[in-house]
Amino acid sequence: MSEQRCMICQGELELQRVTRAQEYEGRWVVIENLPALVCRQCGERYYTPDAHDLVVALIQGHGSPARTETIEVYDAARVA
Ligand SMILES: [Zn+2]
Numbered sequence: 001m002s003e004q005r006c007m008i009c010q011g012e013l014e015l016q017r018v019t020r021a022q023e024y025e026g027r028w029v030v031i032e033n034l035p036a037l038v039c040r041q042c043g044e045r046y047y048t049p050d051a052h053d054l055v056v057a058l059i060q061g062h063g064s065p066a067r068t069e070t071i072e073v074y075d076a077a078r079v080a
Helices: 049-063
Strands: 013-026 027-039
Touching: 013 049, 027 049
Parallel strands: none
Antiparallel strands: 013 027
């Protein structure tokens, strides 16, 4: 894993747990503590195939939400 480099800046990648917001079939879900490789230099995140499978499993109903939040949605096109 130490051989993997950032595709943008060639920085070193570090395994971290991150919070990811994801749109799925018209609704937004948030996944906390998702493992991802994060670039130490630019902060770009790379999700492993395992992490992707985990997200799909969770939002397709194989897990129950830890809690429910209300999210404010803004439309930038409506700013005068
Ligand atoms: Zn980078």
